[in-house]
Amino acid sequence: MQLALSEDQTQVLDFIDSLARPYATLPMHDVSLALESAELDAALVENGFLDVMAVEELGPVTAALVAEKLARLPFAVEAAASALVRPLIDPELPRPLCLVEEGRTGGPVRFLRPGATVVVVGPSGVRSFAADARLIAPAQEDTLYAYPVAMLTGLPDAMTVHEVAPAEVLRAWRVAVAAEAAGLLGAALASTVTYVSERKQFGRPLATFQGMRHRLAEDQVITNSVYWLALRAAGTGDAGDAAMALLHAQEAAKRVCYDYHQFLGGMGMTLEHPLHLWTYRLKLLTAELGGRGEQGLAAAEALWE
Amino acid sequence: MQFEWTPEQDAFRHKIRDFLHDNLPEDWEKFSEHGPASPALTAFAREFCVKLADAGILFPHWPVEMGGEGLGPWEQQILAEEMWIAGEPRGGQYMNVNWIGPTLQKYGTEEQKARYLEPITRGQSLWCQGFSEPDAGSDLASLRTRATLTDGNYVINGQKIWTSYAGLADTCFLLTRTSDDRKKGITIILVPMDTPGITVRQIPSLIGEGDIHEVFFDDVTVPETARFGEEGQAWEIVAYSLRNERLGIPRFTLARAALDRAVAMLQAQGRFARDYVRIEAARCAALCEAAGTANYAVVQKRVDGLAIGAESSSARYATVMAERAVCEFVIEFVPEALAGASAYLKMHHQRGIVAGVAAGSAEIQLNIIASEVLELPREPR
Numbered sequence: 001m002q003l004a005l006s007e008d009q010t011q012v013l014d015f016i017d018s019l020a021r022p023y024a025t026l027p028m029h030d031v032s033l034a035l036e037s038a039e040l041d042a043a044l045v046e047n048g049f050l051d052v053m054a055v056e057e058l059g060p061v062t063a064a065l066v067a068e069k070l071a072r073l074p075f076a077v078e079a080a081a082s083a084l085v086r087p088l089i090d091p092e093l094p095r096p097l098c099l100v101e102e103g104r105t106g107g108p109v110r111f112l113r114p115g116a117t118v119v120v121v122g123p124s125g126v127r128s129f130a131a132d133a134r135l136i137a138p139a140q141e142d143t144l145y146a147y148p149v150a151m152l153t154g155l156p157d158a159m160t161v162h163e164v165a166p167a168e169v170l171r172a173w174r175v176a177v178a179a180e181a182a183g184l185l186g187a188a189l190a191s192t193v194t195y196v197s198e199r200k201q202f203g204r205p206l207a208t209f210q211g212m213r214h215r216l217a218e219d220q221v222i223t224n225s226v227y228w229l230a231l232r233a234a235g236t237g238d239a240g241d242a243a244m245a246l247l248h249a250q251e252a253a254k255r256v257c258y259d260y261h262q263f264l265g266g267m268g269m270t271l272e273h274p275l276h277l278w279t280y281r282l283k284l285l286t287a288e289l290g291g292r293g294e295q296g297l298a299a300a301e302a303l304w305e
Numbered sequence: 306m307q308f309e310w311t312p313e314q315d316a317f318r319h320k321i322r323d324f325l326h327d328n329l330p331e332d333w334e335k336f337s338e339h340g341p342a343s344p345a346l347t348a349f350a351r352e353f354c355v356k357l358a359d360a361g362i363l364f365p366h367w368p369v370e371m372g373g374e375g376l377g378p379w380e381q382q383i384l385a386e387e388m389w390i391a392g393e394p395r396g397g398q399y400m401n402v403n404w405i406g407p408t409l410q411k412y413g414t415e416e417q418k419a420r421y422l423e424p425i426t427r428g429q430s431l432w433c434q435g436f437s438e439p440d441a442g443s444d445l446a447s448l449r450t451r452a453t454l455t456d457g458n459y460v461i462n463g464q465k466i467w468t469s470y471a472g473l474a475d476t477c478f479l480l481t482r483t484s485d486d487r488k489k490g491i492t493i494i495l496v497p498m499d500t501p502g503i504t505v506r507q508i509p510s511l512i513g514e515g516d517i518h519e520v521f522f523d524d525v526t527v528p529e530t531a532r533f534g535e536e537g538q539a540w541e542i543v544a545y546s547l548r549n550e551r552l553g554i555p556r557f558t559l560a561r562a563a564l565d566r567a568v569a570m571l572q573a574q575g576r577f578a579r580d581y582v583r584i585e586a587a588r589c590a591a592l593c594e595a596a597g598t599a600n601y602a603v604v605q606k607r608v609d610g611l612a613i614g615a616e617s618s619s620a621r622y623a624t625v626m627a628e629r630a631v632c633e634f635v636i637e638f639v640p641e642a643l644a645g646a647s648a649y650l651k652m653h654h655q656r657g658i659v660a661g662v663a664a665g666s667a668e669i670q671l672n673i674i675a676s677e678v679l680e681l682p683r684e685p686r
Contacts, residue, residue: 001379001601003605061308193679205681213675221674247591248595297580297584
């Protein structure tokens with residue numbers, strides 16, 4: 001048991017911090033629902049941050065730390081799947097990587113666009129194809145989720161088959177989403193804390209009212225738990241740990257998204273404040289992999305069968 | 306980061322498990338329904354802790370200069386987990402090795418160390434914590450039990466409540482007021498429980514027999530040398546001790562073990578097939594594991610020699626959430642467990658009620674998290 005960051009991990013996270021600094025804040029009044037940055041994406045690839053899992057002294061926990069860290073940015077980056085799942089399938093697969101479940105390919109797919117690699121995971125195995133415009137429904141301009149999303153209109157007749165167990169890909173996928181959710185939860189909490197510490201009503205900051213303090217403190221406990229369960233699942237590689245990590249993350253997301261918009265009042269309904277960039281991403285993640293009920297069933301099977 | 310135990314730590318855990326397997330009586334599970342503070346378990350612990358001492362697993366985590374093996378915080382954690390899962394056969398003596406001994410070593414006079422440490426290492430002493438009062442619970446700093454220094458003696462008058470182990474304890478780690486300066490006016494006095502003027506009354510409780518008490522102090526007189534630390538130093542010392550105490554009982558491990566028992570009972574009767582039962586069980590397991598990892602993150606700070614701050618409150622609150630979820634799961638899906646069908650689950654439920662109350666209530670932990678982790682502006686006082 002060793003839960004402190006290694007020197008290598010600290011270096012990686014510090015480097016990401018400095019690289020991401022230009023993307024850490026947003027000009028007011030310039031916030032759309034789904035913010036992306038091609039420059040940030042390119043910089044991450046160029047510096048190898050999405051390939052840390054294969055580096056012996058870094059490994060899957062560092063990959064989860066990278067996914068968590070990047071999810072805190074207001075800009076959405078396809079990092080978690082590339083950093084934590086792609087190495088198991090084929091490290092050379094073109095990005096962005098879009099993971100879909102066999103039999104559940106009709107929902108909104110994050111980062112889906114022509115050129116993206118779609119990986120279909122299910123009982124038939126792990127198969128992939130390069131998305132082209134014919135298989136993608138027109139970009140969903142009016143989507144409420146703060147990720148770029150599109151829909152698949154179908155699957156191609158021929159796909160590349162990958163020699164990897166679907167269960168193993170599902171496990172890593174759960175870890176990836178849990179790590180991403182941990183970062184979103186952390187950023188949403190920090191953003192809310194800043195707001196309620198400054199906003200005054202009845203002559204004092206909102207954050208001085210115990211009704212709010214206790215709920216925020218509980219949100220901190222839950223957020224901290226999601227972080228640790230995600231890292232642990234990355235570290236142990238255990239299927240039960242992965243399912244519990246995502247179950248806990250999806251439960252947490254439901255709870256905090258409500259709290260934070262509530263605490264921001266009218267401000268939480270505007271695009272002027274960036275809160276929605278994290279909460280409306282979290283909302284979509286609560287549906288990932290069939291939602292928390294599916295993770296619960298997967299965890300129960302891993303733990304008690 | 307490394308989330309697995311080392312082979313040495315695994316071996317240490319198995320050593321304790323094997324010892325418990327070989328040395329606990331056959332009817333132990335039923336016997337452990339007597340709470341940790343019951344006369345039966347206290348008497349049992351006085352013999353059992355001697356065996357633990359002989360086997361080198363009473364205080365192996367203490368530093369070598371205190372007679373321990375210097376094994377460190379992870380081994381202390383493993384030891385605590387295995388004992389608590391087993392129903393805590395050390396009874397109230399777990400407090401001795403967790404925080405009373407180390408606190409004596411850090412703040413005690415030579416005379417106090419000589420007097421109190423040795424019986425702890427022999428498994429022969431039992432302490433109680435004289436903290437809460439009828440009008441000073443969560444607001445501990447408002448306590449009123451008064452100690453007045455007169456002619457080289459402290460004369461103590463007042464009342465304590467919810468005092469675990471008081472009925473059988475040898476010594477009380479007593480918080481008293483020596484001046485009116487709120488936190489700075491509180492002083493610790495180590496009071497032998499056979500001192501004239503002390504009256505102990507048991508309070509019947511849901512936790513188990515003999516667990517909580519009222520303690521009355523009427524002109525209880527002890528020498529000035531019984532003072533622990535300086536006058537007014539209590540708050541600092543207690544903050545140090547409670548940070549250990551909050552980690553002290555690894556309740557999440559018992560909660561997880563109880564959950565596994567409940568699931569096994571359901572499986573044996575074909576009642577673990579429905580999705581909603583399985584999902585709820587998984588949710589409980591996730592809360593237990595989340596609490597465990599949050600606690601381990603605090604232990605890591607201790608391993609690294611860093612000051613433990615409010616993150617121990619966060620870990621503690623996570624533990625309360627896990628305890629509550631498992632207690633509710635058992636009642637909803639295995640209600641017969643609390644009506645005689647499982648001594649183990651009943652024991653867990655009885656002890657679980659304490660999780661959010663003892664060592665600073667759950668709501669106090671939330672206050673600490675709000676101020677010290679989230680750094681929210683303070684509430685007006």
